[in-house]
Amino acid sequence: MTTVQEAAAVRHGIWVFCPAVGAAAAWALKLLAGWVTALSWFPFQGVFALVTDIPEPWATIGAFAVGAVAGGVFASFWASEMLTVEVSHDRVTLHKDDRVLGFGSDEVESVFTDGKQLVLLSPEGTELAREASDLSREKLERAFTGQGYRWRDADPFAPEFRLWVEHAPELTPDVNALFTARRKAISKYEHAEAAELAREIRRRGVAVRDEKKRQYYRCER
Structure with missing residues (x-):
């Protein structure tokens, strides 16, 4: 048997790299908070002012913790896409x-x-x-x-794919509904949901592929 997968450095490294980058980014934002509050035109002044009001070392500890957690969430999403x-x-x-x-x-x-x-x-x-x-x-x-x-x-079968439009007459109502739901998922960058909806469409005998957020279909039966 042959196995093809991401390199071990990638599969395991993301769990160190992503939290580290997240922690560093949050710490950098914490350092910038004092400077930002001096710019009256900058949005979200209340948020940055709140950060500057947190005493040390809790502000730094909190920044590292929040950034690391955010990085871990991103690593989890990345791993799910492998x-x-x-x-x-x-x-x-x-x-x-x-x-x-x-x-x-x-x-x-x-x-x-x-x-x-x-x-x-x-x-x-x-x-x-x-x-x-x-x-x-x-x-x-x-x-x-x-x-x-x-x-x-x-x-x-590439020449057989056609651009999907709302209520495509070739497709049944339930398949059109799945395409509509999938369009929403794609617009919200919900990749896992879009992939699952594509599998549901495929189970109904219709192939689906994407090009620049546009959906194309091919009736297989």
Whole structure:
């Protein structure tokens, strides 16, 4: 079996790097608070004044603590977006944010990357999975071809995708509703929610891909 995932330095380092950066940024803002309160035109004066009123060493301790927690939250979000791909002769397994998607080799006709998304196609041409990641295209290609899977250079169905518009006549009301909900999630940068809605749309026989916050679809059945 071949496993493709982010380097260990990235997977483990974010839990040190992000809290450290967050703590440093919060401490820097604490140092700037006194200067900012002297600028009458600067917004949020009340917030900065409140910071300057906190006695030391509590102001510094608080800044480090709040910044570190914020950095930890960001690290958690970053980790949830990481994709791990396990490829063997008889199975492909995708791990992301405690979610596991598994497919037998007989279910996977071919594999390709579309931008930063890994796509698995079935023999019928339906998309089994379309998952975003920062994994190396070259490493993914070697992993799949090394285990006997067909690798494509591009999406063979790319010309069939159409721009989604409200109440698209080709789609059923429930699928249009999912697209509407997904548009809201994308506008709010709720990536996990948008990905889950895309999976729901895919389960209804419609492939979905994004380009600059626009949604495109392809009816698979």
